[in-house]
Every structure is written in structure tokens, then in C-alpha cells.
Amino acid sequence: MKRSEINAFLREGQRFIAAHGYALPPFAALSPEEFQARRSELAGLIDARLGWDVTDFGGGDFAARGLLLFTLRNGKAADLNRGRGMLYAEKIMISRKDQLAPMHRHDVKAEDIINRGGGTLALALFMSEGDGAIDRAARVAVPVDGTMRDLPAGGVLRLGPGESVTLLPGVWHAFWAEEADVLIGEVSTVNDDETDNIFAEPVSRFAKIEEDEAPWRLLVSDYATWLGQAPDC
Numbered sequence: 001m002k003r004s005e006i007n008a009f010l011r012e013g014q015r016f017i018a019a020h021g022y023a024l025p026p027f028a029a030l031s032p033e034e035f036q037a038r039r040s041e042l043a044g045l046i047d048a049r050l051g052w053d054v055t056d057f058g059g060g061d062f063a064a065r066g067l068l069l070f071t072l073r074n075g076k077a078a079d080l081n082r083g084r085g086m087l088y089a090e091k092i093m094i095s096r097k098d099q100l101a102p103m104h105r106h107d108v109k110a111e112d113i114i115n116r117g118g119g120t121l122a123l124a125l126f127m128s129e130g131d132g133a134i135d136r137a138a139r140v141a142v143p144v145d146g147t148m149r150d151l152p153a154g155g156v157l158r159l160g161p162g163e164s165v166t167l168l169p170g171v172w173h174a175f176w177a178e179e180a181d182v183l184i185g186e187v188s189t190v191n192d193d194e195t196d197n198i199f200a201e202p203v204s205r206f207a208k209i210e211e212d213e214a215p216w217r218l219l220v221s222d223y224a225t226w227l228g229q230a231p232d233c
Helices: 003-019 032-037 043-047 077-082 220-227
Strands: 051-055 067-074 088-095 101-105 111-128 140-144 147-151 156-159 164-167 172-189
Touching: 003 051, 003 067, 003 088, 003 172, 032 220, 051 220, 101 111, 111 140, 140 156, 147 156, 156 164
Parallel strands: none
Antiparallel strands: 051 067, 067 088, 088 172, 101 172, 111 156, 111 164, 111 172, 140 147, 140 164
């Protein structure tokens, strides 16, 4: 992806989020220069990898396959392993109309996926076999706002604005917006985008960036280059 494209997507995304009455924290508006100047002060959010993320999953066609995300809060894997402390994370995301987030599962993270407004959010769902592979025969049972929904393998669950689904570790899911762009909330256990995204097909979780202009906002994947922060693995 070109940096100029990412900058444009971020500006559009920020307007879309605001239009739905969702207020981002002040650090969402920090420039790269402010991040550098305040590196020590912002160490907590940098180390937790809070902030912006735009990905085309390595496919080079953001409109067809991609996602815009902002991580607002995130605990530590060490606390999750201990069973105490900050064991949760939260994101806000934008799925454009007919834009696919490809099929994947998590080994650790459980998550609520919430339609915060816009069109219909569609999710294709599968269970896992014993080795973690997609089970193309087993039915899928997931809670939608506390009420169990039963679908065939690969069935599509559709969520209107305000509705949510709970996805436990091992549930394969791909999602996209229908009718209009969708603002998506995610509330989950601790998030680790480096190691806890298992995709059905070979993809890159983070975009490869062509630097054709200066960044307007840093992405979490920029922190290592711009701020000297090595990703936690």
C-alpha cells in the first residue's frame, strides 16, 4: 500500500467514526513528530500497540480485502497467563461495503464483535477440528447478544446495528459489510496481532508500505521504525 493511500483512508476513517458519534482518545490525533517528542511519556500505549492500523492483508487491493482498525486499550499476555490484571482489549474498526476481512481464528483471544452502526455486518463461521483446521461439516453455535444461534458449517450470520456476537477461541470467521460501510466494535481478551491470528490462507497481517509521502498518523506497525519499539512476540 502507498503511504498516501493509507493517509487518505485514515482521514476518511476518522470522519466516519466521528459521524457515528464515537469519540476517539486524544492520542488518536497525535502526529508522528509528537509521538517522537513524547516517546517516554507515551511508552505505555506504544508498548501495548495502541493506535491506528490499516491493512490490505498483503493483497494489494484494499477495497476488496482490508480493514481499518484503532486499538483503544490492551492488556498484557503475562497478566493473562497469571489470570489477573488487565485481561482485556478494545478496538474500533471500519469494514467498507463488500470489503472482506479474510477467514481466520485465534488460539487465545475470545471476542465480542459488535455492529456499532452503518450497514449489515456479515460473518461466515466455521468450527475447528482437533488440529485447528477448518471443520467443514460441524454446525456452529454462537451467542448473539446472549441468545444462541445455530448455523451450518460456513453459514453466514448477519448483525444489524447494535447487535453483537461472541466468538470463542478456535471459531473460524471472515466478515464483511453489506449495504453500507459498518463501524465495528471489538471487546476481547488481550490482543496479540503478531502471534494470535491464524489465517486459512497465506496472508500478511500488516501491510507492506511504499513511502511515497510522509505519514499523517503512525500505524502500530510503524512504531518499531519511527520509535525504536520492537514488537512483542
